[in-house]
Amino acid sequence: MALVTTIKKMKEEATCSLCQQLMTKPVSIECEHSFCRKCIEDLIKKQQQWDSDLEEFNCPLCWETFERKDLRPMKQLENLIETVKKMERDKLCNEHGEQLHLFCEDTGQLICWCCERSLKHKGHNHVLGNEAYPEYKGKIQDAVAKLRQQEDECNNLKVTISRKILKWEEKMDLQRDKILSDFQSLLNLLRGEELDFLEELEMEKWQTLKKLQDSEASVERQSSELKSHILELQKKHQESTLNLLKEFSYEAASPRGRVFGTSYCLQCF
Missing domain, CATH: 3.30.40.10 (Zinc/RING finger domain, C3HC4 (zinc finger))
Known part of the structure; x- marks a missing residue:
């Protein structure tokens, strides 16, 4: 000490x-x-x-x-x-100041000759440090070899997992691209159908509109003709009795003749 x-x-x-x-x-x-x-x-x-x-x-x-x-x-x-x-x-004993030349197999400690005789190590198996060294060195080497084997297995597993991750990411990328492509194709198809329907609707619109416009023009012509006939009849109405009767008699001679200068037959009155 x-x-x-x-x-x-x-x-x-x-x-x-x-x-x-x-x-x-x-x-x-x-x-x-x-x-x-x-x-x-x-x-x-x-x-x-x-x-x-x-x-x-x-x-x-x-x-x-x-x-x-x-x-x-x-x-x-x-x-x-x-x-x-x-x-x-030389690693002297902290307690006794003597060289640590013995190894206690029960506690796994290097001890000196004073420690060997103490109550703390009484009944323990003690061997010389130099003799214990090769055995425990071999155990350490075996442990290191097993740990290295486990390390290699762990590294191989890491490589395998990394490859799986890479393949999975590639698969997801392909599926993503396919989904985008399918939806783009569907959108293009719907867009084409949309344009077809709009074109048909536009054509139907113009055809119907033309028919209505033609009908409107025809009605307008008939209305104009009616107004013209009304004015003509009003003029006839103001003529003398003799002239009115003469013209009426002349027109009445033909079943489909003009009445007061109109294109209507007598049956229409």
């Missing part, structure tokens, strides 16, 4: 306050604060953006001034950081 605490404290000391990561090529400045070389150089560039002639810069932690030439490499800290990284790669 003490080792874990020590490693944690070392990491805190070796963490760059600018990027919050373990320092890379650490350097210190005049005030003894340490940073990644790249982080502090980026800070210098930002401060120079405000004043290109600037030669002194401010520490981001205490604001003490320093110059670029004051950057001092910290080789010992760099070595310490590499040691911390190696210890992290």
